[in-house]
Amino acid sequence: MKTLVASFASEARLVKALPGLRPLGVVETYTPQALEDDRSSILPLVVLVAGLVGAVCGFGMQVYANMIGYPIDIGGRPEFSWPAFVPIAFEIGVLSAVLAGFVGFLVVNRLPRLYDPVDEASLMRGATRDRWCVSIRTEELDRAHTLLRELAADNVEELPA
Amino acid sequence: MTPFDPVALPGSNNPDMTDHVSGIALRANAFGWWRIATVLPAALTSGLIGSILYLFFAGVGIWGIDWPVAWGFAIINYVWWIAIASGGTFISALFFLTRSEWRNSINRIAESMTLFGAACAGIYPILHLGRPWFFYWLFPYPNTMDLWPQFRSPLLWDFFAILTYVTSSVMFWYLGLLPDLATLRDRAPTRGKQVVYGVMALGFRGTSSQWRHYRVLYGVLAAIMAPLVCSVHSIVGLDFAGAATVGWHSTMYPPFFIFGAFLSGFATVLLLIIPMRRLLRLERYITGRHLDVMGRLLLTSSLFVGYAYIMDAFNTYYGGEKAEITMFQEKLFGYYAGIYWATVLFNVLLPQLLWFAAIRLNELVVALVSIGVIVGMWCERFTIVVVSLHRPRLPSAYGLYHATIWDWLTMLGTVGFFVFGILLVVRLIPVISMFEMREILAPRRP
Amino acid sequence: MAAIFSPAANLAAKLGLIGAAGLVLGGMSWWWLWPRTDYVRHNSWFVEQPVPFSHQHHVAGLGIDCRFCHTTVETAGDAGMPPTYTCMTCHSQVWTNAAMLAPVRESLANNTPIPWRRVTDLPDYVYFNHKIHIAKGVGCESCHGTMQDMPLSQKARSLTMGFCLNCHRDPAPNLRPPEAIYDTDWQRTPDTPSPAALAQQYHVGGRTLTDCSICHR
Amino acid sequence: MSPRGALTLFTVLALLSGCDDMTVQPKAGAWSPEATLVTPPQDTVAWGDAALKPPPLTLALLQRGQQRFRIDCTPCHSELGDGNGMVVQRGFPAPPSYHIDRLRQAPTQHFYDVMTDGYGAMYSFAGRVSPPDRWAIAAYIRALQLSQHPPATAVQTSR
Numbered sequence: 006m007k008t009l010v011a012s013f014a015s016e017a018r019l020v021k022a023l024p025g026l027r028p029l030g031v032v033e034t035y036t037p038q039a040l041e042d043d044r045s046s047i048l049p050l051v052v053l054v055a056g057l058v059g060a061v062c063g064f065g066m067q068v069y070a071n072m073i074g075y076p077i078d079i080g081g082r083p084e085f086s087w088p089a090f091v092p093i094a095f096e097i098g099v100l101s102a103v104l105a106g107f108v109g110f111l112v113v114n115r116l117p118r119l120y121d122p123v124d125e126a127s128l129m130r131g132a133t134r135d136r137w138c139v140s141i142r143t144e145e146l147d148r149a150h151t152l153l154r155e156l157a158a159d160n161v162e163e164l165p166a
Numbered sequence: 167m168t169p170f171d172p173v174a175l176p177g178s179n180n181p182d183m184t185d186h187v188s189g190i191a192l193r194a195n196a197f198g199w200w201r202i203a204t205v206l207p208a209a210l211t212s213g214l215i216g217s218i219l220y221l222f223f224a225g226v227g228i229w230g231i232d233w234p235v236a237w238g239f240a241i242i243n244y245v246w247w248i249a250i251a252s253g254g255t256f257i258s259a260l261f262f263l264t265r266s267e268w269r270n271s272i273n274r275i276a277e278s279m280t281l282f283g284a285a286c287a288g289i290y291p292i293l294h295l296g297r298p299w300f301f302y303w304l305f306p307y308p309n310t311m312d313l314w315p316q317f318r319s320p321l322l323w324d325f326f327a328i329l330t331y332v333t334s335s336v337m338f339w340y341l342g343l344l345p346d347l348a349t350l351r352d353r354a355p356t357r358g359k360q361v362v363y364g365v366m367a368l369g370f371r372g373t374s375s376q377w378r379h380y381r382v383l384y385g386v387l388a389a390i391m392a393p394l395v396c397s398v399h400s401i402v403g404l405d406f407a408g409a410a411t412v413g414w415h416s417t418m419y420p421p422f423f424i425f426g427a428f429l430s431g432f433a434t435v436l437l438l439i440i441p442m443r444r445l446l447r448l449e450r451y452i453t454g455r456h457l458d459v460m461g462r463l464l465l466t467s468s469l470f471v472g473y474a475y476i477m478d479a480f481n482t483y484y485g486g487e488k489a490e491i492t493m494f495q496e497k498l499f500g501y502y503a504g505i506y507w508a509t510v511l512f513n514v515l516l517p518q519l520l521w522f523a524a525i526r527l528n529e530l531v532v533a534l535v536s537i538g539v540i541v542g543m544w545c546e547r548f549t550i551v552v553v554s555l556h557r558p559r560l561p562s563a564y565g566l567y568h569a570t571i572w573d574w575l576t577m578l579g580t581v582g583f584f585v586f587g588i589l590l591v592v593r594l595i596p597v598i599s600m601f602e603m604r605e606i607l608a609p610r611r612p
Numbered sequence: 613m614a615a616i617f618s619p620a621a622n623l624a625a626k627l628g629l630i631g632a633a634g635l636v637l638g639g640m641s642w643w644w645l646w647p648r649t650d651y652v653r654h655n656s657w658f659v660e661q662p663v664p665f666s667h668q669h670h671v672a673g674l675g676i677d678c679r680f681c682h683t684t685v686e687t688a689g690d691a692g693m694p695p696t697y698t699c700m701t702c703h704s705q706v707w708t709n710a711a712m713l714a715p716v717r718e719s720l721a722n723n724t725p726i727p728w729r730r731v732t733d734l735p736d737y738v739y740f741n742h743k744i745h746i747a748k749g750v751g752c753e754s755c756h757g758t759m760q761d762m763p764l765s766q767k768a769r770s771l772t773m774g775f776c777l778n779c780h781r782d783p784a785p786n787l788r789p790p791e792a793i794y795d796t797d798w799q800r801t802p803d804t805p806s807p808a809a810l811a812q813q814y815h816v817g818g819r820t821l822t823d824c825s826i827c828h829r
Numbered sequence: 830m831s832p833r834g835a836l837t838l839f840t841v842l843a844l845l846s847g848c849d850d851m852t853v854q855p856k857a858g859a860w861s862p863e864a865t866l867v868t869p870p871q872d873t874v875a876w877g878d879a880a881l882k883p884p885p886l887t888l889a890l891l892q893r894g895q896q897r898f899r900i901d902c903t904p905c906h907s908e909l910g911d912g913n914g915m916v917v918q919r920g921f922p923a924p925p926s927y928h929i930d931r932l933r934q935a936p937t938q939h940f941y942d943v944m945t946d947g948y949g950a951m952y953s954f955a956g957r958v959s960p961p962d963r964w965a966i967a968a969y970i971r972a973l974q975l976s977q978h979p980p981a982t983a984v985q986t987s988r
Contacts, residue, residue: 075312077823103387119617124617133186311774697956735852
């Protein structure tokens with residue numbers, strides 16, 4: 006098993022090369038901009054659920070506090086004065102949604118991951134500027150080299166084993 | 167420079183933009199002007215710390231507040247700052263949702279402004295508490311007193327709103343920063359910077375999975391931030407409207423406050439981008455188009471605010487309540503009338519200059535108008551807080567308010583802190599969101 | 613060019629995150645637990661007193677009623693700290709040469725009070741009235757604990773606001789028949805009126821007991 | 830001052846200021862020295878301390894007397910009034926029993942006066958027992974005496 010890192014000069018070339026590279030092994034792209042990607046993400050669902058749970062818990066907390074925890078007459082308002090509980094329920098819902106979204110992002114991407122073997126390739130330094138990089142983990146090293154040359158990769162780097 | 171400039175001048179390209187913007191943050195030595203510019207803000211920030219220390223030692227009696235005006239500079243400045251902060255979120259979140267391309271080059275500035283504006287705002291209500299060290303009593307934690315905060319009060323809603331807003335703004339800002347931090351990590355010239363930016367970037371490498379989740383999450387958070395910022399400033403309005411005080415008890419307050427937030431936020435963003443595009447050589451990415459759009463927005467929000475002022479007067483006289491009319495006359499002609507008319511002049515009349523395209527593109531005039539608006543918004547908060555309180559319903563309770571040296575020190579201190587924070591942002595992180603600019607510079611075409 | 617971080621950095625980052633989460637959780641637990649500890653509440657602390665007065669000896673040993681010394685407990689807000697004169701009612705004849713009692717004799721001779729230190733102290737922003745609690749059937753023990761077992765006085769209850777509220781929200785279980793209020797050994801017996809009956813007898817209960825101004829005036 | 834120094838000072842002051850939490854306020858409590866050192870002016874009597882005429886004899890008065898007697902008197906005089914209370918058993922000089930002829934024949938006023946002024950080794954109880962309670966205790970002492978020395982007629986009646 007060897008890992009190759011190759012860079013392309015443009016997004017178009019990388020996208021064109023990907024179908025050919027995939028059969029070689031595990032392929033991952035590293036790009037300065039997001040590639041077109043039709044796959045969906047679970048994060049909106051996480052955010053929605055966390056927001057709803059947070060809002061319901063926030064509302065429940067206020068109901069508990071005012072009806073069971075310490076019922077007290079404030080300006081003659083009823084104990085279950087639900088319209089007054091809405092703003093805080095909303096704010097707590099938003100807070101949990103945002104936090105869940107951020108934590109969820111870290112979890113689904115297994116971040117923080119400060120070190121990754123591909124970092125050993127100096128090509129990767131350009132992946133956040135203008136190089137469209139791809140890493141290929143494959144058994145068929147020679148075929149990969151040939152294929153990359155055919156697909157007009159700018160540079161190819163072999164990672165030390 | 168014309169209103170029809172593209173959002174990035176022709177000839178711009180991604181590598182140049184990345185090198186230029188990251189180069190600013192990665193400079194070995196600060197700009198000469200940067201060193202000079204930090205002196206006064208640093209001094210003012212020290213003044214802020216000093217005045218807070220003295221406040222902790224001596225209590226809120228060092229301020230000018232007393233009966234009947236018990237909400238003085240602390241609340242004025244709080245509302246003023248939180249309005250400025252809100253303006254930044256409008257630009258970064260609301261205009262993200264409308265897919266306005268011009269927002270990509272100024273949203274980092276706007277969000278940073280939000281962060282430091284909210285930080286300045288957040289200081290005040292806590293200091294305003296008689297015993298600031300017990301501010302955590304606002305939080306519903308399982309305490310030995312078996313007590314709960316008063317959930318029916320807009321003031322507590324405000325605590326939650328600010329807490330959520332500050333946290334969400336930090337998250338949104340940091341999330342938006344991740345790809346740029348990765349760029350800085352990969353371009354950092356020294357080991358120290360590599361490690362610091364590397365840790366902050368959390369290992370973002372632009373893999374397909376990272377980008378996929380990232381784009382979705384960024385959109386979702388923007389969609390959450392937009393209503394959040396409206397709720398925050400509505401609740402600030404409710405802090406006032408919830409009280410049966412003359413002049414405050416009005417359903418118009420929440421939208422009125424949001425109009426004000428638009429106005430002061432846009433003005434502050436303009437005030438920041440005008441010198442920045444010159445000093446940091448960003449004319450290529452912050453163009454006439456940006457100035458034009460921001461000028462139009464400033465003018466529009468000024469008209470909104472003007473409408474609110476007219477409705478304020480109309481409601482008072484149409485409603486016909488004696489105490490309201492007395493207070494309003496006092497606003498127009500009384501002891502603090504100068505501040506009211508300054509409000510009208512700076513917030514409504516002065517921005518009318520922006521009807522003219524030539525003026526919208528004149529950086530000096532726009533900067534002056536922006537400063538005028540920021541001052542005018544402060545005057546508006548002063549009028550709302552002080553004038554209403556100094557003429558309560560009972561004539562026996564009439565009184566005046568004067569700020570003390572500590573009020574001024576604290577206020578100027580937060581201004582210094584804000585500028586200091588923005589200067590730090592300029593020095594340490596990319597002032598332009600590079601990964602979003604790439605979308606404009608190399609649009610994805612088939 | 614080598615990578616910026618070594619593989620160990622990933623472990624360090626994970627440990628850092630776990631550590632931060634632990635710190636937050638630990639901080640929260642500490643915040644919850646710490647104010648409830650006996651240490652913070654000074655529960656079961658012995659307070660250094662000028663004379664090591666033993667409630668155990670005087671109450672359990674001699675059978676002296678609480679009201680012999682704390683004379684105003686039924687008639688005033690404070691229970692009444694006995695003047696030296698009260699001590700000397702007996703100690704003018706008993707243990708007259710005890711070194712332990714020298715401060716008492718000095719106090720009487722010089723007409724200066726004995727500087728007793730408070731054991732059961734409420735914050736100054738709390739209004740507490742012994743008279744009403746006695747009149748409504750709350751026994752001494754409910755707040756002071758088993759004084760008859762204490763060779764040296766110590767605080768027996770947390771006396772947090774939560775402690776006060778716990779009873780003010782539902783006073784009935786803590787009420788006693790009038791004759792049992794000072795009874796140090798009292799136990800509820802089958803003949804004792806039910807808590808509800810006692811509450812009715814004393815006219816105790818209702819939401820006003822938890823009004824802020826009941827205790828903070 | 831360096832920024833770090835300022836931050837430290839700020840933190841320390843902020844934490845210290847948390848100590849001032851209003852649990853101790855500069856006001857006089859019931860037993861602060863200022864309050865206890867007040868001595869009444871000469872020739873004055875504390876409120877409610879003026880001598881009273883004996884109240885009418887009722888069951889309520891006797892019950893009140895019994896209650897107060899058991900609080901203030903039994904340590905020495907014992908519940909029976911025989912002068913062999915717990916404190917006496919621990920070495921206090923024994924007071925005379927109530928059931929001797931001298932005290933049976935003494936006027937009720939005598940007991941009141943002894944409580945007010947003290948007698949022999951007995952200290953004054955004026956500060957502890959209010960005048961109405963003194964009368965109640967005196968009435969109860971009379972009842973005690975009666976219980977140990979009932980007239981023959983009463984014994985007969987009760988049969």
